[in-house]
Amino acid sequence: MFPRLELLLPLIFCLHSHLVALAWDPDPVQDFCIPNAKGGSNNARAQCKNSTEVTPDDFVFSGVKAPGNFSETGLSAKSVNPATFPGLNTLGMSFVRADLQVGGINAPHFHPRATEIAFVVQGKVYSGFVDSTNRVFAKVIEQGEVMVFPRGLVHFQMNVGESTATVFASFNSQNPGVQKIPSTIFGSGINDELLEKAFGLTLEQIGKMRRRFFPGRKG
Structure with a gap:
């Protein structure tokens, strides 16, 4: 059946x-x-x-x-x-x-x-x-x-x-899509404290990277 x-x-x-x-x-x-x-x-x-x-x-x-x-x-x-x-x-x-x-x-x-x-x-x-x-x-x-x-x-x-x-x-x-690692990490809104712990960077260094990959950002 x-x-x-x-x-x-x-x-x-x-x-x-x-x-x-x-x-x-x-x-x-x-x-x-x-x-x-x-x-x-x-x-x-x-x-x-x-x-x-x-x-x-x-x-x-x-x-x-x-x-x-x-x-x-x-x-x-x-x-x-x-x-x-x-x-x-x-x-x-x-x-x-x-x-x-x-x-x-x-x-x-x-x-x-x-x-x-x-x-x-x-x-x-x-x-x-x-x-x-x-x-x-x-x-x-x-x-x-x-x-x-x-x-x-x-x-x-x-x-x-x-x-x-x-x-x-x-x-x-x-439509392959593309995600560039530097801009994905530092040009997005990922929490600074998380990035600090993940990469061993200071908040000042993170801010510098953010400004590079996210022009106009103050942080």
Whole structure:
């Protein structure tokens, strides 16, 4: 005899929840979905342009031909996602152009929703990540080499060459998210006493770090 439906429903719900938890970006249900600027409907298909209105230009992006402005750490990063490049919408991927001045760094950070693969276009970059056992996997990678950073693990980069380095990186999510460790720790509202005990810093040093990563803060 088959189990009663009311007994199967909780099991079906649990299995569905488990599968959703394991999923990354949802699989597309059509070839592509260029967002419809006119919008105005809650229907997912209606939020996409009619395929007859889509052109090759919708799948071309020219915004990474040159670096952007450099930060005080010597990093210029141009993120490319569906917000800036609509052709990526629903395709489950995004990318970034990163340029590093000589000695410049991409501070330790992680992407909670994506694995990243980085390709060195030019230069020499000390690059690596830290696993959950606190082991560091790092080496200098040069032009033409690729390194992968597993999803959710802290990783970093530093230009160790004699000229500006350029890195193109791709993510297997259209919204990978990013949390930079310095700004997450000192640019947020974490209690000063906790930071003092966790890092062995004085309140004065914590205040200095806060002002660096949270401009305008007095504390």
